[in-house]
Amino acid sequence: NAGVTQTPKFQVLKTGQSMTLQCAQDMNHEYMSWYRQDPGMGLRLIHYSVGAGITDQGEVPNGYNVSRSTTEDFPLRLLSAAPSQTSVYFCASSYRLNEKLFFGSGTQLSVL
Amino acid sequence: AQKVTQAQTEISVVEKEDVTLDCVYETRDTTYYLFWYKQPPSGELVFLIRRNSFDEQNEISGRYSWNFQKSTSSFNFTITASQVVDSAVYFCALSRDYKLSFGAGTTVTVRA
Secondary structure, three states: OOOEEEEOOEEEEOOOOOEEEEEEEOOOOOEEEEEEEOOOOOEEEEEEEEEOOEEEEOOOOOOEEEOOOOOOEOOEEEOOOOHHHOEEEEEEEEOOOOOOOEEOOOEEEEEO | OOEEEOOOOEEEEEOOOOEEEOOEEEOOOOOOEEEEEEEOOOOOOEEEEEEEOOOOOOEEEOOEEEEEEHHHOEEEEEEOOOOHHHOEEEEEEEEEOOEEEEOOOEEEEEEO
């Protein structure tokens, strides 16, 4: 029973590098989302998807891209990493909108 | 716009004391959902409770209880007879349409 699988757990990037954070769920959830967690700011929504082929921006989308080609996968891409993107990233999913979220274990990203 | 405020940054108690976490929210919508999530030191995020805006019935689940008051836009959470394992960051969240907004979190430390 995997739930939400998020990789990698840790990543260090240099400014300007690109990378993709992977997220997969095996619960046939419609809704998937990405959050970043910064000290004293709670979790902030980056992007979300309500189904395959449908994505939209959240509160802090700049510098990030997403796609949802399948129900299971929702990768988050950093096109040109900046130190301001140093954070802990969480992927989450729910069966439907407004239902409880299942979270991945998080990715600690440092951009030097 | 919607907003969630958790005014208490940190709370420290001795084991067996009761702890109440405050959550105040702002929204213009009549239909919305409120959540509490727990993040223990291990870092994962765990769902605790979900309430919709039409259900003001307060709930008790073991040592946890919730007080939803629509008139004051508050959704407070109480841990009765706290235990060391309750030490965590607790997040209140508001969901409307496709977006979920989190409060900044309250760090609860329970000392033996």
